[in-house]
Amino acid sequence: MAKKSFLHIPLTNWxxxxxxxxxxxxxxxxxxxxxxxxxxxLTDCILTYEVASDAAEMAYKQGVVxxxxxxxxxxxxxxxxxxxxxxxHTRTETQKAILVDIVTSLNIQGIKKxxxxxxxxxxxxxxYVRDLQVTFPHFQIIVVDWWTVVPSDWIFEEKPxxxxxxxxxxxxxxxxxxxxxxxxxxxxxxxxxxxxxxxxKIGWAPRHWDVVSEDTGIGNPKKSTAAKGKLxxxxxVEKISKLLVDxxxx
Numbered sequence: 001m002a003k004k005s006f007l008h009i010p011l012t013n014w015x016x017x018x019x020x021x022x023x024x025x026x027x028x029x030x031x032x033x034x035x036x037x038x039x040x041x042l043t044d045c046i047l048t049y050e051v052a053s054d055a056a057e058m059a060y061k062q063g064v065v066x067x068x069x070x071x072x073x074x075x076x077x078x079x080x081x082x083x084x085x086x087x088x089h090t091r092t093e094t095q096k097a098i099l100v101d102i103v104t105s106l107n108i109q110g111i112k113k114x115x116x117x118x119x120x121x122x123x124x125x126x127x128y129v130r131d132l133q134v135t136f137p138h139f140q141i142i143v144v145d146w147w148t149v150v151p152s153d154w155i156f157e158e159k160p161x162x163x164x165x166x167x168x169x170x171x172x173x174x175x176x177x178x179x180x181x182x183x184x185x186x187x188x189x190x191x192x193x194x195x196x197x198x199x200x201k202i203g204w205a206p207r208h209w210d211v212v213s214e215d216t217g218i219g220n221p222k223k224s225t226a227a228k229g230k231l232x233x234x235x236x237v238e239k240i241s242k243l244l245v246d247x248x249x250x
Contacts, residue, residue: 006066024066024113031075031120033087036164036217038185045071048119064248075120096128102157107173116143149239158220165219174229186215212218
């Protein structure tokens, strides 16, 4: 089914928007960064926008009118990504300022519910949301990391699968196969860091991407298929659409 343009800011106009009574704003948030040799720099933004759009469509069929906003393109990067040409790192102060401006604008417009659909693992919104709840106590913000809302091991075989691997590649093959160049894909081999406790997830520290990965991927994309991507995307979309319906009813 063709998507209804008034549900998507990049596709709509004031003529359509002025006719609607929106209950929820949906904000895709990604990053600009290399994704192995075969996926575009904007992978996180593209996939997040598509998943958010499909969830909005599913919720619309259940009576929820939401707006999918234009993605925020810039994310938080580790060293080794930050130094790659055209990979833009945004500081926490910058991301928080962007979110504050968006929430302030929506609040003025009478839209009091925002769902951030995040597509980049380096983005962390919880501290910002806590601060905003103090400033805007009647404004509801929910954050969703779209790739985590359903288990992935029932579809995808390769482990680890953190970045530009089987999951992201399969979902991109589902939505935009024309943007995937599988012939150039690296194997996404990941090297352990020197502190073994970090490899065992006992603690956390940002990894230097140049040390961890040669092709910028973590996870082998070679078994990726559009069919796998479709199954996973549909499962994630169903979960996120439930969130939109429950939020609307609340």
